[in-house]
Amino acid sequence: MGRPSSCLHRGVGPPVTGYRDAVPSPLVDVRLRPIVGVDLGLLHGGDSEFDDFGPRPVRTEPPSPDLRSGPGGLAVVDPASHAVLGMVSWVWQRWGPNPESASPMIGVWLRREARGRGVGTAAQAALVDLFFERLRLHRVEAHTDVDNLVEQRALERIGFRREGVVRGAQWRRGAWHDGWLYSLLREEWLAAREGSAPTGG
Numbered sequence: 001m002g003r004p005s006s007c008l009h010r011g012v013g014p015p016v017t018g019y020r021d022a023v024p025s026p027l028v029d030v031r032l033r034p035i036v037g038v039d040l041g042l043l044h045g046g047d048s049e050f051d052d053f054g055p056r057p058v059r060t061e062p063p064s065p066d067l068r069s070g071p072g073g074l075a076v077v078d079p080a081s082h083a084v085l086g087m088v089s090w091v092w093q094r095w096g097p098n099p100e101s102a103s104p105m106i107g108v109w110l111r112r113e114a115r116g117r118g119v120g121t122a123a124q125a126a127l128v129d130l131f132f133e134r135l136r137l138h139r140v141e142a143h144t145d146v147d148n149l150v151e152q153r154a155l156e157r158i159g160f161r162r163e164g165v166v167r168g169a170q171w172r173r174g175a176w177h178d179g180w181l182y183s184l185l186r187e188e189w190l191a192a193r194e195g196s197a198p199t200g201g
């Protein structure tokens, strides 16, 4: 017996199965799951100064949940209420023609009411875990505005290192904006995992 659709439209619904419903976060508890059609109206973006790229086409199809392809995306969900809190996304960047030299660049957007309580940090940490656990890749990237201090802090808490400035890369609100390029390498991710693993006694 399904839930009433009005409930789903509020972003409250059962987890979608068939992917990996439970992606435990090392921080606050969030889940990542494929985005479905009823989520799309909740995942509009564009409501923060760092995400305001002007009018954008209405999305009619969910992004692919396949980590190997891109652009892709997953919903960020509260595991208790199943409420949709936002989404994580990725595109693939190439630093050389061979597959080994491709890296996902991740992004995140949260609904306004979900911000400021650790969800963004946890959601990106969960996505990074998925990439390193499932794919044989060496590097995950992220990019954020030089003024987006919250996102910078979230990335650095996960272990991302700032590599340098990406000059005049984004056109938003009538001006070009600089950003920081970040990366996290597999060996750093592994070291952080080992460092946070509970010790047996």
Ligand SMILES: CC(C)(COP(=O)(O)OP(=O)(O)OC[C@H]1O[C@@H](n2cnc3c(N)ncnc32)[C@H](O)[C@@H]1OP(=O)(O)O)[C@@H](O)C(=O)NCCC(=O)NCCS
Residues within 6 Å of the ligand: 048, 050, 051, 086, 107, 108, 109, 110, 111, 114, 115, 116, 117, 118, 119, 120, 121, 122, 143, 144, 145, 148, 149, 150, 151, 153, 154, 157
């Ligand atoms: C950016 C975003 C994903 C962050 O997620 P969030 O859940 O709000 O952030 P968190 O609660 O995980 O906080 C991240 C860190 O920023 C810190 N922080 C909060 N306000 C801050 C400020 N003004 N300056 C510096 N750090 C700040 C938090 O204390 C936290 O650090 P801590 O873990 O050491 O305490 C979310 O706010 C969002 O969706 N914003 C709009 C879209 C956007 O900017 N997306 C990113 C584009 S690159």
